[in-house]
Amino acid sequence: MMPVIAGALLAAAVLPARAETPPDIAPPATERGVKTVSPEVANAVDALKQGEPARAAAFLRTAAENGDPAAQALLGQLYADGNGVERDLFEAGRWLRAAAANGEPTGAYALATLTDDGTLTPPGMDPANREARDSEATRLYLAAANHGSVPGQIETGLRYVRGVGTAQNLTEAARWFGEAADAGSPDAQFNLGALHASGALNDGTPDHATARTWFTRAAELGHADAQYNLGLIAAQGLGGPVDNAVAAKWFKRAADQGVADAQSGLAYLTYQGLGVQKDEAKAAELYAKAADQGHLVAQNRLARLYVMGRGVEADMAEAWKWHSLSTRAGFEDKELDARFAKHLTADDRATGDARVAQWLDGRAAR
Incomplete structure (x- = not known):
């Protein structure tokens, strides 16, 4: 049994709003090009790299007071994190708002995430007003996106998909994902593929050819979910002929990154000898990896292998373990139920x- 395509799974932006060590400053892009980083900001970034955040804050404070947007953005993040300065959310909000007002994309993005998660509340806004908070966060993500922030573009796209803080607009979502995808973001490339695979941009009719193009770009950059989806497209012959060898290639790449669906899919192909050499022991190993992550199909298949002694030594107790785990989660297998009713001993x-x-x-302990 092969799982369905993860066409509706959208990957969020991967850059955190707050990090233990803020990333190098990316100055705001303008129509005239990229602004030059001031000496104070450059010195602050060097100080952060050397593990001296207090010295970095000293450099930034002067530049921020003089209206340097990049300094304001980074100083605001230091205050939000308590990195080199005592944590002070009032100061964090002050400097991030100044940076955002001055068109600094990293400041706008950081302020958006801190507003979104409730850490900062805009002056005059009721902290309990979730609708107002969503709207303000969306406005800030859009501001960051408009000034070239790739994570801002991704988050803006996600909010248009979900209708959070704005009306749902899949065309706008695709536009912003496209901006980030063209900048080389595998998450954005995956998201575009997911929109096309789900039919969201084509009146509900999946466009697997276009989806494959975007998934391939993301997969080649190491995006595990895109690799899995490429495997599934090939295995199911979506938008083209079935190609189990291609499916196995992409499933393996995703499986090596720990994707349980891919491990289960590759196990199926390996057990059947489809697109790869038949190897029941290897299939059992792959099913076991997926089963240990809670993958219900893999748990069921592993139970069957232990009953039959295929790829593993027969072990009714181990078979019962995996069957019990899958059935208690809602996976039915009446054939195994009958087998256990007839052959399972009390000790097993x-x-x-x-x-x-x-x-x-x-x-539970993980």
């Missing part, structure tokens, strides 16, 4: 139940 059931409890305890 007790051992399997103990292993279930141990697995659940381990899962």
Whole structure:
């Protein structure tokens, strides 16, 4: 059994609003080009790289007071994090708002995320007014996007998809994802692929050819979900012929990054010998990796392998463990139910139940 395409999964921007060490400053882009970083900001960035945030803050404070937007953005982030200065959300908001008002994209993006998560509240706004907060955060993400912030462009696209702080507009979402995708963001490339694969941009009719193009760009940059989706497109022959060898290639890349769906998909191909050499032991190993992540199909298939002794030594207690885990999560297998009713001993059931409890305890502790 192959899972369905993750066409509606959208990846959020990967750059954090706050980091233990703020990233190098990317000055605001303008129609005339990119502004030059001031000596104070350059010195502050060097100080941060050397692990001297207090010295960085001293450089930034003077430049920020003199109206340097990049200094204002970075100083605001230092105050938000308490990095080199005592944490002070009032000062953080003051400087980030100044940076955003001056068109600094990193400041606008940081302010948007801090507004979105409730850390900062705009002056005069009721902190409990979620609708107003969503609207303000969306405005700030859009401001960051308009000034060239790639994570701002991605978040703006996501908010247009979900209708958060603005009316839902999939065309606008695609436009902003496209801006970030052209800047080389694999998350944005994946999101565009997901929109096309879901049919969101074509009156509900999936466009797998265009989706494949965007997924390929993201996958080649290491995006695991894009790699999985390419495997699924090839395995299911979506928009073209079935190609199990291509499916196996992309499933393996995603599986190596820990994607449970890809591990299960590759296990299926490996067990059947489709597109790759048949290897029941390797298939069992892959199913086990996915099963340990809670993948219900993999748990069911692994239970069957333990019952049959295919790729693993037959072990009814282990089979019962994985069958119990999958069925308690809602996965039905009447054939296995009948098999266990007829052949499972009391000792095997007790051992399997103990292993279930141990697995659940381990899962809870992760």
